[in-house]
Amino acid sequence: MKQTIAEKILSQHCGKTVRAGDIVIADVDFCFGQDGTSGMIIDSFRKLGVEKVFARDRFCMVIDHSAPSPNIGVSAIHDKIRGFAGEHKVKVFDVGCGVCHQVIPEAGHVTCGDLVLGADSHTCTYGAINVLSTGVGSTDLAIVLASGKNWFRVPETVKVIANGRLPKGVYSKDVILHIIGDTGAAGATYQAVEFYGEVIDALSVDARFTISNMAVEMGAKCGLMRADGKTMEWVKAHSIRAPRPVEADADARYAETREYDLSDLSPQVARPHTVDNVCGVEEVAGTPINEVFIGTCTNGRLEDLEISAKILKGRRVAPGLKLIVTPASRRIYIDALKKGYVETFINAGASVNNPGCGPCVGTHQGVLADGENAFSTANRNFKGRMGNPNANIYLGSPATAAATALEGKIADPREHKRRL
Amino acid sequence: MANYAHRLKIENDINTDYIISGRYKFKIQDMKELSKHIFEDLEEGFYKKIKPGDFLVAGDNFGCGSSREQAPAALKASGLCAVIAKSYARIFYRNAFNVGLCLVECETNYIDDMDELELDLEKNIVRNLSKGVNIEIEPIPNIMREFLNKGGVVEYFKEHGGFEGIL
Numbered sequence: 169m170k171q172t173i174a175e176k177i178l179s180q181h182c183g184k185t186v187r188a189g190d191i192v193i194a195d196v197d198f199c200f201g202q203d204g205t206s207g208m209i210i211d212s213f214r215k216l217g218v219e220k221v222f223a224r225d226r227f228c229m230v231i232d233h234s235a236p237s238p239n240i241g242v243s244a245i246h247d248k249i250r251g252f253a254g255e256h257k258v259k260v261f262d263v264g265c266g267v268c269h270q271v272i273p274e275a276g277h278v279t280c281g282d283l284v285l286g287a288d289s290h291t292c293t294y295g296a297i298n299v300l301s302t303g304v305g306s307t308d309l310a311i312v313l314a315s316g317k318n319w320f321r322v323p324e325t326v327k328v329i330a331n332g333r334l335p336k337g338v339y340s341k342d343v344i345l346h347i348i349g350d351t352g353a354a355g356a357t358y359q360a361v362e363f364y365g366e367v368i369d370a371l372s373v374d375a376r377f378t379i380s381n382m383a384v385e386m387g388a389k390c391g392l393m394r395a396d397g398k399t400m401e402w403v404k405a406h407s408i409r410a411p412r413p414v415e416a417d418a419d420a421r422y423a424e425t426r427e428y429d430l431s432d433l434s435p436q437v438a439r440p441h442t443v444d445n446v447c448g449v450e451e452v453a454g455t456p457i458n459e460v461f462i463g464t465c466t467n468g469r470l471e472d473l474e475i476s477a478k479i480l481k482g483r484r485v486a487p488g489l490k491l492i493v494t495p496a497s498r499r500i501y502i503d504a505l506k507k508g509y510v511e512t513f514i515n516a517g518a519s520v521n522n523p524g525c526g527p528c529v530g531t532h533q534g535v536l537a538d539g540e541n542a543f544s545t546a547n548r549n550f551k552g553r554m555g556n557p558n559a560n561i562y563l564g565s566p567a568t569a570a571a572t573a574l575e576g577k578i579a580d581p582r583e584h585k586r587r588l
Numbered sequence: 589m590a591n592y593a594h595r596l597k598i599e600n601d602i603n604t605d606y607i608i609s610g611r612y613k614f615k616i617q618d619m620k621e622l623s624k625h626i627f628e629d630l631e632e633g634f635y636k637k638i639k640p641g642d643f644l645v646a647g648d649n650f651g652c653g654s655s656r657e658q659a660p661a662a663l664k665a666s667g668l669c670a671v672i673a674k675s676y677a678r679i680f681y682r683n684a685f686n687v688g689l690c691l692v693e694c695e696t697n698y699i700d701d702m703d704e705l706e707l708d709l710e711k712n713i714v715r716n717l718s719k720g721v722n723i724e725i726e727p728i729p730n731i732m733r734e735f736l737n738k739g740g741v742v743e744y745f746k747e748h749g750g751f752e753g754i755l
Contacts, residue, residue: 191731193751204613208657215742234614241615289655289679305657305683307741319731319751353601354649358678387649389678442601529610529654550605550653557609557629 170417172325173392174360177300177414181283188324188421197282197409198226199312202268204233204529205287207245208306210252213313221256222316228259228277230268232524237263238532266497266523269293269381269465274497279403280395281412285312290465290547292388295380296373297403298395298413300360303384323360323389324423325416330367332431337582339475340375341467341545341565343367344382345436347428349446357387359423362416367430368393373402374469381466382547385443435581438563441551449568449580458540460485460573461554462566463494463526467545470500470507472566477509478587479570480516486576491518492534494526516573530555543572590717591641591669595701596630602646603653604680606630613658619665626662640667643707645699647673651680660684670707672696672714672725685732688740693726709733 169185179186181194201209206229213221221227229249237243246263253260261271269290278284278294284301285291287309294301304318312318330343348355361383368376376393383391393399395413403411434448462468462476473495485491493513495501501523504510513520519534527534528546535555536542542554542561549561564572567581567588581588596602608622609629616622627634638644644663650673651659660683663671670690684691692707694714699705703718714723728736731751738744745751 191729204610205655205657207617212742216745239615241617245614287655289653291655303655303679305655305660305679305686307657307686308682311741311745314745315750317750353652354675354677357649357675384679387652387677531610531614548605548653550603552609552611552629553605555611 170420172360172416172420172422173362173414174300174323174325174390177281177283178320178322180281186322188322190322191319192322193317193319194283195317196285196312198277199285199309200228200230200268200272201287201306201309202229202233203231203235203245203249205306205309206249209287209309209313210248212307212310216310216314218314221258221313224256224258227313228261228272229253230261230265230271231263232267233529234531235263235524236522242531264498264522264524266495266500267465267468267525270469270496270500273297274406274499276406276408279407279409279411280399281414285309285318289384290381292383292390293377293381293465295383295391296376296393297399298393300390300392302389323358325360325362326356327422327425328361328363329425329427330363330365330430331427332367332429333370334367334430334433336585336588337567338433338435339565339567340371340378342433342436343430344379345438345446345563346430346433348382348386348444349436351386351426353385353387353442353444355386359388361388361391363391363393369396372471373398374471377469378466385547435565435568437568437578438549440549440560440562443547443549443563449564449578452562452578453580455562455578456541457489457543457572457577459490459492459534459536459542460569461492461527461534461542461544461546462569463496464528464546465496466547467566468494468496468500470503472545473500473504473509474507475588476566476570477512479567479581479584480573481512483516483574485517485573489573489576490534491516491573492521492527493518494521495523497523527554529553543569543578545569589641590704591643591706593643593645593699593701593703593705594637595645596627598630599647601649601652604651604656604659605653607651607659608656608662613656619661622658623662623666626666635666638666638668641669642667643705644668644671645673645696646671647696648675650676652677655679657683657687660689661687664689672699685735686741688736690736694723698723
């Protein structure tokens, strides 16, 4: 039987050949929670009445969403996480380690061909390295923690082919925003997406993570890519388990195929308050911005910081504008320090925060005031997302964010073409 | 006792940040207390309208966004009997049945705010008593019904020691 990547990975994890629509019980290779979901994972795990976690080295908790803690309530959750970890001898990536979706692949816990569940909706990020990974809630995660398994509906797959060559100043963030703008926020609900094409092939693994990370913003269960030479190099440098790359069969059955030619793509911006409210930067250029945020599991990687630093080097952000930069992990922070990017940001007037989620989820480190506009490299711009329902959030690439920080209004990064 | 439909001003893509803001999910652990903040960013004091057994009615892609389980848990704690929508985001869909909140999938164009409704899971219909129409619903998959019957996945798992018997 001809199969998609999702059908193959699920088949391999449930011991029989499955196809889209089947409901199966499958073994999970790795699972985790973050500080917003782990409290409830622990509660549900205790309610299940199981004494031991299924495998100590196949689970971790990452304290990233609200870290360091901004209040007593969050401190209590962090304390509970550390307590459970001590009791069950499981790994915690504590305050300052970084965002789960960077830290976990970087520490080598996931590899090609894996089936991974995370209690965080952006768990789909690892699809970029050929992992079937998807987000679930805390109780679903507790079930895995107790048994090593969960139930899955085998998803249908949408094939997305990104053809062409991206123009200068246009990045993987623009690619995925464009695709989400086209499909809509529910365009791939319950489906897997497989990404192919010259554009994907030309991207670094870092840049590919950005695309898979946002698959959930079109409703998808996962955003998968095949493992090519770059992927194999990446996983060999990081993964602690042997990769088992999985390719779709040539005539696998797809629910739909969507093809794009992106050679003329302009930098894309998602306007408030939905991620699919996408337009070219030209349409919103000049919109006044009060806060620029560069970071997150979408765009807080070294390459993102490099691109922003190139635009900001030797310059100052617009008067009154707050620029917040949050490297996605400690390793990225150290590399950015060594390469001088952090100094560039600070000289430009930025606050460079500890690795973690930063102000993305609205709990700390840059909550917006009433009527303020933010430009963020994150993946969500829902009303209230950055802590204030009376503020507006625009999303775009690190390049567009850096150009915007200089002007104090949304700006086209292609104006800085010579620096890129 | 009569039970009513409640609609928000937005119909589609109602995300989990709207259901319960990230501001509260870290702060408040008690679901009853948390349920006082549901949909607060869309409509202040929305929770006050809900009487036990009432329904929330929406369009497509209800529950998109973050995986926070506080979203269905807070809706359940608010007293809602079920959510009725055209379609749901997948993480929310799993989470809801896992915590024992019933989700009904059907055409919702014929349900207005404050219509009197009755849900019949045996016959797979929603009766709109205010309009005198019956709306057919998608049958709830067996696995979800089992979770609902037990009050959630935890209770199911404890009783059966896993899912094997369910398929």
